[in-house]
Amino acid sequence: MNFVVIRGGWIIKIVLLLLFFISIYIWYSFQWKTLPTFLSAEKESIREIHMVTGEFKTVTADGKEIESYRFSPGTIFLEKGETVHLKIYGVNGDEHPVIIEGTDIKATVKKGEETIIPLQFEEEGTYRLICLTHKEYEQNGPMIAYIVVD
Numbered sequence: 001m002n003f004v005v006i007r008g009g010w011i012i013k014i015v016l017l018l019l020f021f022i023s024i025y026i027w028y029s030f031q032w033k034t035l036p037t038f039l040s041a042e043k044e045s046i047r048e049i050h051m052v053t054g055e056f057k058t059v060t061a062d063g064k065e066i067e068s069y070r071f072s073p074g075t076i077f078l079e080k081g082e083t084v085h086l087k088i089y090g091v092n093g094d095e096h097p098v099i100i101e102g103t104d105i106k107a108t109v110k111k112g113e114e115t116i117i118p119l120q121f122e123e124e125g126t127y128r129l130i131c132l133t134h135k136e137y138e139q140n141g142p143m144i145a146y147i148v149v150d
């Protein structure tokens, strides 16, 4: 019979070598997972909020067609002082001229196009994003979204 004799010193060296390789493996795995997050966070420090223009349509019991243009989502949330890019994609409706009440922000959202509105509010409150063409029910609205800043 053949016996392989391993002395205590060798076992310790092999265990230390294994621990060394396991540590390197764990360190590389961690780097691989965190690196893209770090790079994207550095590249995109401005938060994006995506919104679309939509439309509800139905026919009443007496055959009248009614519709309402909407922003989706209808409410967005911002931190006070935070810079955000509000990206509105026009889906329903050819054109929506929009304003944000209490500011001088104006833009036009067109079908098939993305309109980017940079936002930053220094005052807390609820601001209304209003489409001037579809303000009320009578104008196929109300096409209003709420921007909550706190």
Ligand SMILES: [Cu+2]
Pocket (backbone or CB within 6 Å): 069, 093, 095, 096, 097, 131, 132, 133, 134, 143
């Ligand atoms: Cu509109």
